Amino acid sequence: MESCCDLQVDVNGEETFMVDKKIISSFSGRLSKLFAKSRSSVNNFKVIFHDFPGGGENFELVTRFCYNNGIIEINPSNIALLNRAAHFMEMNESVSRRHNLLEQTEKSLEQISYWSWSELLVALKQCQDLPPVAKSSGILQKCLDSLIGRVALASGSEASPYPSNSSPDSSGFRFSCDTRSTESLKNSFSRVTWWFEDLLVLNPNLVEMVVKSMLSRKYDHAIISRFLFYYQKSKFVTATSVEKRKIIESVVDLFCFLDQSSVSCKSLFGILRVALSLNISKGCRIKLESMIGSQIDQAALDNLLVPSPHGSNYLYDVNLVLRFLKAFLRGGISKISPVRLRRVASLVDLYIAEVAPDPSLKPSKFIALTSALPGSARESYDGIYSAMGMYLEVHAGLSEEEKMKICCTLNYDKLSSEACMHLAQNTKFPSKTTVQALISQQSKLKNLLHETNHSRSFTDSPCSISSNGSRGAKDDSQEQIVLYAGKLDISADNERLRAHLQGMQWRVMELEKACRKMQTQMAKIMKSKTTSHSNAISLPKLCS
Known part of the structure; x- marks a missing residue:
């Protein structure tokens, strides 16, 4: 075919091609329409393309197709480029029924099940390098379906089955490059993670499509999570x-689609530390903090010790930890198991003890930390009391009012006797807290006396009187309650309360001795009844 160079084509400002207008337009509907509208008598035309897919290299492939009378070798390395160019240039059956580029690329795509694993990756990489409109051609989705189907079969996943002609044993299901077989890949990687490294060639947008397709096929969330961290x-x-x-x-966006139990809390903290220095979007940060907060019970103290943001005076980012706790409690206390709640409380107590010596930590932040969890989360407040002592020692300049606000978060009923006695003598705490500690101890003693009197009235029943003569020797191994008040350094106004408290303590000790004797007596009664094979009634221990 005789040709002349009467058409100048500028491709994306990269290269300029001189081609035959008649030959090119005979295969391109876009150019034929353009020339049909032109009324110019000029023989030489110039066409400028600003967004030709694949640039000058791909346009050269198109010209070869046209000059070779609609024939070109189509393979996985150029199918995506040619398919997109065919859409761009409108090289379809409306222009040429027998030799149109679009139809040829689509027929070639039907052989995708016979592509090797490396050829499939090459085609996918080309798709991601093309403009977004390339996704509308369908070639990208077909490549993704093929890739995920092969991964599912090779990994033994419960994902949707792939056509039988793509099984690992078939000629079309070749995972490796030309020099590596399927078996060598399985030996190099574990059965479920062998594909991780190969997918590193994909950009984040394409990885997002891969993961979402995997999720639609019910792929294992734990494996997807591991892949995302690896990626x-x-x-x-x-x-x-x-x-x-x-x-x-x-x-982070993809993690939100996964079952949170499959996402490692420790790894999320690793991402968080990196993300804080990258100025990620607010929405992404909120999602990441929410995921960490929902499983904060799996964290360690070191995970929480995140340095404060630039410009802050305090050592650690207390606000970040408060947001974690807010996310943890978002679903309501009723939905959190007591075990998880206590685990978080223990972790928070350790964190409070770590940040308490910080001289720049404001009282409002310290109070927010100590009151972030409900009272039911802690069985003991001794840790909080100890941290308060450190905080008040470092912040000695606080007013009595500020100190009282801090101490308001302390649950005196959940303080041990030792902590209460220590608090009563601790001059760093406000004087009012001393009274509250003593009142709490008095309440505990009253309850103990009530229980002891109730037990004694039970032993005065006819059953116990009948066995009054069989009292045993003192059992030194029995556990006893020792309540020691020590010397209380309090004001004269509280002296009467202290004396009353000590008197009650001595009375409890005397009652405890009597209770221990009665317990020994009841044990002997039970033993004698068992020996005589009578129908003994099981009696509870009166003291423990």
């Missing part, structure tokens, strides 16, 4: 700050 860590090695931010935001 983030591996891509960070060579990524710029902008690329790192994009990767973090994409990975």
Whole structure:
């Protein structure tokens, strides 16, 4: 075919091609329409493309197709480029029924099940390098379906089955590059993670499509989670700050689609530390903090010790921990098991003890930490009391009113006797807290006396009187309650209360001795009844 160069084509400002207008337009509906509208008598035309897919290299492939009378070798390395160019240039059956590029690429795509694993990755990488409109052609989705189907079969996943001609034993299901077989890949990687490294060639947008397709096929969330952590860590090695931010935001968004039990809390903290230096979006940060907060019971103290943001005076980011706790409690206390709640309380107590010596920590933040969890979360407030002591020692300049606000979060009923006695003599605490500690101790003693009197009235029943003569020797191994008040250094106004408290303590000790004797007596009665094979009634221990 005789040709002339009467058409000048500028491709994206990269290259300029001189081609035959008649030959090119005979295969391109876009150019034929353009020339049909032109009324110019000029023989030489110039066409400028600003967004030609694949640039000058791909336009050269298109010209070869046209000059070769609609024939070109289509393979996985160029199918995505040619398919997109065919859409762009309108090289469809409306222009040429027998030799149109769009139909040829779509027929070639039907052989995707016979592509090797490496060829499939090459095609996917080309798809991601093309403009977004390339996704509308359908080639990207077909490549994704093929990739995920192969991963599912090779990993033994419960994902949707792939066509039988793509099984690992078939000629079309070749995972490896030309020099590596399927078996060598399985030996190099574990059965479920062998594909992790290969997918590093994909950008975050394409990884998002891969993961969402996996989720639609019920793929194992734990494996997807491991892949996302691997992807983030591996891509960070060579990524710029902008690329790192994009990767973090994409990975965090995908974590939200997973079962949170499959996402490692420790690894999330690793992402958080990196994300804080990248200035990620507010929405991404909220999602990340919410995921961490929902499983904060799995965290360790070191995880919480995140340095404060730039410009803050205090050592650690207390506000971050408060947001974690808010996320943890978001569903309501009733939905959190007592075991998890106590575990978080223990962790928070350790954290409070760590930040309490910080001289820059404001009282409002300290109060927020100590009151962040409900009272039912802690069985003992001794840890909180100890942290308060450290805080008040460092912040000795606080007013009595500020000190009282801090101490208001202390539950005196859940303080041990030792802590109460220590508090009564602790000059760092306000004087009012001394009275509250003593009142709490008095209340405990009254309850103990009531229980002891109730037990004694039970032993005065006819059953116990009948066995009054069989009292045994004192059992030194029995556990006894020792209440020691010590010397209380309090004001004269509280002296009467202290004396009353000591008197009650001595009375309890005397009652405890009597209770121990009665317990020994009842044990002998039970033993004698068992020996005589009578129907003995099991009696409870009166003291323990």
